[in-house]
Amino acid sequence: MSDPIDIFDTSAYYYELPEELIAQTPVEPRDSSRLMFYDRACGKTEDLVFRDLEKILKKGDVLVINDTRVIPARLYAFNVKGRQFETLLLKRIDLKRWECLLKPAKKAKIGDKLVVNEELSFTVKGIDPTSGTREIEFDFDGVFEDILSRVGSVPLPPYITEKLSDPERYQTVYARETGSAAAPTAGLHFTDELMRKLTDKGVEFVRVLLHVGLGTFRPVKAKNILEHKMHSEYYRVSEEAAARINAALDEGRRVIAVGTTSVRTLESAGSFGRVEPGDGNTEIFIYPGYEFKIVKGLITNFHLPESTLIMLVSAFAGREKVLSLYRDAVRKQYRFFSFGDAMLIL
Numbered sequence: 001m002s003d004p005i006d007i008f009d010t011s012a013y014y015y016e017l018p019e020e021l022i023a024q025t026p027v028e029p030r031d032s033s034r035l036m037f038y039d040r041a042c043g044k045t046e047d048l049v050f051r052d053l054e055k056i057l058k059k060g061d062v063l064v065i066n067d068t069r070v071i072p073a074r075l076y077a078f079n080v081k082g083r084q085f086e087t088l089l090l091k092r093i094d095l096k097r098w099e100c101l102l103k104p105a106k107k108a109k110i111g112d113k114l115v116v117n118e119e120l121s122f123t124v125k126g127i128d129p130t131s132g133t134r135e136i137e138f139d140f141d142g143v144f145e146d147i148l149s150r151v152g153s154v155p156l157p158p159y160i161t162e163k164l165s166d167p168e169r170y171q172t173v174y175a176r177e178t179g180s181a182a183a184p185t186a187g188l189h190f191t192d193e194l195m196r197k198l199t200d201k202g203v204e205f206v207r208v209l210l211h212v213g214l215g216t217f218r219p220v221k222a223k224n225i226l227e228h229k230m231h232s233e234y235y236r237v238s239e240e241a242a243a244r245i246n247a248a249l250d251e252g253r254r255v256i257a258v259g260t261t262s263v264r265t266l267e268s269a270g271s272f273g274r275v276e277p278g279d280g281n282t283e284i285f286i287y288p289g290y291e292f293k294i295v296k297g298l299i300t301n302f303h304l305p306e307s308t309l310i311m312l313v314s315a316f317a318g319r320e321k322v323l324s325l326y327r328d329a330v331r332k333q334y335r336f337f338s339f340g341d342a343m344l345i346l
Contacts, residue, residue: 007288007319010220010228014305015326023339024162026169031194034334034341038325040317041346045325047332050189050342053299059202060253062245063299066184066261067207069175071145072152072167077114077122083107085114087122087136088155090181090213091234096138097125101214105132119147131214131231145178155181157217157338159304170338179211179234185338186259186300206244208269210235210261215283220306225287230308233261236279237269245275245294254346256297260309263295263316270294287311288319297346302329302336317345 005012027033031051038045048056057063073089085108088101102108108124115121119140126135140147154167164170172187174195195205214231222228245266248255257263268282269275270293285308298316303309314322325343334341 005319008225010223010225010306012319013307013310013314013323015323015330017305017330017336021330021333021336021340022159023335023337023341024160025164026188026339027335029191030173030189031191033189035189036325036329036334036341036343038317038321038343038345045328051191051194053344054194054197054201056344056346057198057201057203057256060204060248060251061202061297062204062206062248062253062255063198063258064206064208064241064245064255064262064266065172065174065187065190065258066210066265067172067174067176068180068184068209068211068261069178070154070171070180070183070212071178072148072154073181074153074155075116075120075148075151077116079107079112079114087114088181089152090133091211091232092179093135096140096144098136098138099128099133099213100136101132102134102136105134108134116151120151130229131218133214133231157182159337160339174205174207176207177209180213182212182217183338184210184212184259184261186262186342188339189299189342190258204244204248206241208235208237208241208262208265209279210265210282212261216261216264216309218308219304220308220311225311228285228308230283230285232281232283233264234279235265235268235282237265237275237277239277242269242275242277249273249275249294254296255294256299256346257295258299260300260303260312263298263312266294267292285311286315288315290315292316297344299342299344301338301342302326302334302340304337313343313345
C-alpha cells in the first residue's frame with residue numbers, strides 16, 4: 001500500500017511537462033487558443049476553442065478581469081566598475097523609490113549607484129533579507145514613465161526564449177493602469193470582438209486591479225508549502241465593482257474570475273460572501289483546504305509545476321483532479337504557461 005499524499009508537500013503539485021509544450025509565441029487571433037472546459041458539477045471535460053466561451057457562458061454571468069498593464073520593467077544598469085546588472089521593477093513605493101530584483105544580487109550592496117543611461121540612474125537603499133529584493137531610489141529629470149518607455153523592456157518570463165515581435169501581445173486588450181511586472185495571462189485570450197459578443201449576450205465584465213509582482217510568480221522553494229511566504233502585491237476594488245459583484249452574488253449569478261490574480265483580488269476583498277471595496281496589499285496564499293468566499297468559476301492558463309498558481313487551481317477544483325486534467329492536457333498537446341492555452345472551471 002502506497003503512502004498517503006501529503007497535500008502540504010510541494011512535490012504533490014508536480015507533473016511531467018515536455019519542454020516542447022511550453023508556448024514560445026502567442027497564437028493569432030487571441031481567441032483561437034484552445035480551451036479545456038471542466039464542469040465540476042457533472043465531472044465532464046470538453047476540448048474547445050477559447051471563443052466558445054460565447055456558447056458556454058450565460059446571461060447574468062460576471063467575468064471579473066484584472067485591468068493592470070505591464071510596464072517595461074526590465075532594465076540593464078552598470079556600476080562604477082562596469083559590471084552589468086539586470087533589474088526587474090516589482091512594485092512602486094513612491095515617486096522615485098521601487099522594490100526590485102537585481103541580478104547578480106550578491107553584488108548589489110546598499111549605497112551602490114547604478115547607471116542605466118544618461119537619463120536614468122538609481123541607488124540601492126535597502127535589502128529585504130527574506131525575499132532578496134532591493135529597494136532602489138531613481139534619479140532622473142522629467143517624467144519617469146516616459147523615460148522608462150525608452151530604456152526599459154517588457155519582462156517576458158525566462159521560459160520564453162523567443163523575441164516577441166509585438167510587445168502589445170503581452171498585454172490584455174483591456175489593460176489600463178500601468179504597474180505590473182508580468183501580465184495576467186488568462187486575459188490574453190480575449191479579443192475586443194469576443195468581449196462585445198459576450199456583453200451582447202448579457203455577460204457582465206467587472207474590472208478590478210492587482211499589480212502582478214513577485215507574489216504571483218515567485219517559485220516555491222520550501223518543501224512544506226506552509227513555510228512559503230507570499231510577497232505582497234497591490235490590489236484595488238472600486239465601489240462600483242464591489243456593488244456589481246455583490247449584486248450578482250445576492251441574485252445567485254456566477255462570479256467567474258479571469259485569472260489567478262483576479263481570484264486573489266476577490267478573495268482578499270471578500271468577507272462573509274461579500275466584496276468590500278478598497279485597496280491595499282495582499283499576501284493571500286490559496287492552496288487546498290481554502291474555502292472560497294466569492295469565486296464560483298475560473299478561467300486560467302496551465303501553470304508551472306509546484307507553483308503557487310497550480311496550488312490555487314488545485315484548491316478550487318481538487319488537487320488530484322487538476323493533476324489529472326494537466327496530464328490529459330499534456331497528452332492532447334495543449335500549449336502551456338503564459339502564451340499557452342486556457343482552462344475554464346465551472
